[in-house]
Amino acid sequence: MHVDHVEETVELAGRPLTLLRPASADELIDEQAFDDDEFLPYWAELWPSGVALARAVAELDLRGSRVLELGTGLGLPSLAAALCGADVLATDWADEAVELLRLNAARNRVGLRVDRVRWDDPALLLGEAPWALVLGADLLYERRNADQLLELLPRLGADVLLADPGRPFTKGFLERAATLWRIETTPDVELPSGGLHRLRLR
Numbered sequence: 001m002h003v004d005h006v007e008e009t010v011e012l013a014g015r016p017l018t019l020l021r022p023a024s025a026d027e028l029i030d031e032q033a034f035d036d037d038e039f040l041p042y043w044a045e046l047w048p049s050g051v052a053l054a055r056a057v058a059e060l061d062l063r064g065s066r067v068l069e070l071g072t073g074l075g076l077p078s079l080a081a082a083l084c085g086a087d088v089l090a091t092d093w094a095d096e097a098v099e100l101l102r103l104n105a106a107r108n109r110v111g112l113r114v115d116r117v118r119w120d121d122p123a124l125l126l127g128e129a130p131w132a133l134v135l136g137a138d139l140l141y142e143r144r145n146a147d148q149l150l151e152l153l154p155r156l157g158a159d160v161l162l163a164d165p166g167r168p169f170t171k172g173f174l175e176r177a178a179t180l181w182r183i184e185t186t187p188d189v190e191l192p193s194g195g196l197h198r199l200r201l202r
């Protein structure tokens with residue numbers, strides 16, 4: 001399937017990045033993929049959570065840190081972490097997201113690794129755990145996402161930074177996570193109904 005792309009410029013860590021992204025996410029909807037796995041092309045949008053998380057990451061000292069992003073989509077937070085000197089693995093379960101992030105990283109001369117990983121098959125992630133920082137932007141679309149993350153995150157590392165616009169399952173996720181994690185929430189102008197959630201294992 002031919003996909004039209006548009007180019008978007010975002011400034012991160014004092015540097016402009018030019019990103020290709022699909023012109024229309026709706027055109028990428030595959031009814032068979034949805035029937036098989038409820039798969040929708042969420043990855044193809046430049047969501048406010050991704051922008052907010054990337055800007056927060058750009059302010060961190062990550063030199064030499066090993067950073068993992070889950071559900072990377074267009075990969076803005078991963079690109080920000082790499083620009084800050086981190087050793088980054090960006091992951092998504094959509095092949096198209098993985099391919100496009102590799103292309104965008106190369107176009108902008110940003111060094112990072114990108115791999116296809118499903119949360120129900122996290123061997124690659126666990127094999128390199130613990131990560132110094134785990135990132136996620138707008139991951140809590142559905143109840144199953146929240147359930148999977150609650151089980152997976154403690155196995156990946158002790159420091160997690162999530163950006164969320166206020167999805168319906170976020171409140172319950174944070175309440176359940178608070179049994180294991182100390183949680184600090186910071187408002188963000190990009191996320192008026194949500195915020196940035198820093199989770200640290202107790």
